[in-house]
Amino acid sequence: MSGPDTDPGTRSDTSRAVAFSDAIFAIIITLLVLDLRVPDVPPGHLLSGLLGQWPAYVAYLASYSYVAVVWLNHKAAFNRIQQTDRGLHWMNLLVLFSTALLPFPTVVVSHALQEHDNADQRVAVSFYALIGAALCATWLAFYHYLARRPDLLKGEAKNEFFRVERLRAVVGIVLYVLAGLAGYLVTPLVGLVIFLLPPVFFAVTSAGLYHFRLTRRIRHRTPPPSD
Known part of the structure; x- marks a missing residue:
């Protein structure tokens, strides 16, 4: 394969990329919790104030779960990567860029739901869905880059893994677009419910959709223990 990235001088192991990415993920998760504050209520109303902040808790749960599965996906991917080149560094930075945006729409959704303005809630849910779909994109x-660069992968990883993993990303895009449309056109609550689906799907398949399908196939083929 020709091109500047075939130059050995542009390649390196994955240690620095993984360390840098883990630091970014840690910062993102820290930023998410900053929106959880002590409610500004008069004495004797702390319980009602805490309960009134439920949108902040839901937004935090959805975004924390999403960042968690992104980290798991990142780990699963880099466990199969032997070397990085400039193109892969840019792809990784793109993933980190979109992940780092999550605290912003999280705060927007949290505040809009607490203000009880339906129009703002619809916009906030749609905005969160847009960022979620962008992250999946x-x-x-x-995955598309790695599917075309098998020379960067470990020997045992040179199969259909990254080609199949693109399906997971497409599923995520579809779910977030659906959540945005439902939240804007129907009701914000429907969008919020759908927001919980992508993290669950990505968590179940965090080791990779290829691995998930292979594990299920092995389980179906394994005969039951004899008495």
Whole structure:
């Protein structure tokens, strides 16, 4: 394969990319919790104030779960990567860029739901869905790049893994687009419920959709223990 990235001087192991990415993920998760504050209520109303902040808790749960599965996906991917080149570094930085945006729409959704303005809530849910879909799109680009660069992968990883993983990213895009449309056109609550689905799907398949399908196939083929 020709091109500047075939130059050995542009390649390196994955240690620095993984360390840098883990630091970014840690910062993102820290930023998410900053929106959880002590409610400004008069004495004797702390319980009602805490309960009134439920949108902040839901937004935090959805975004924390999403960042958690992004980290798991990142770990699963880099466990199969032997070397990085400039293109892969840019793909990784793109994933980190979109992940780092999550605290912003999280705060927007939290505040809009607490203000009880339906129009703002619809916009906030749609905005969160847009960022979620954008993050899935960056993963799609990441997987697509690796599917075309098997020379960067470890020997045992040179199979259909990254080609199949693009399907996971497409599923995520579809779910977030559906959540945005439902939240804007129907009701914000429907969008919030759908927001919980992508993290669950990505968590179940965090080791990779290829691995998930292979594990299920092995389980179905394993005969039951004899008495």
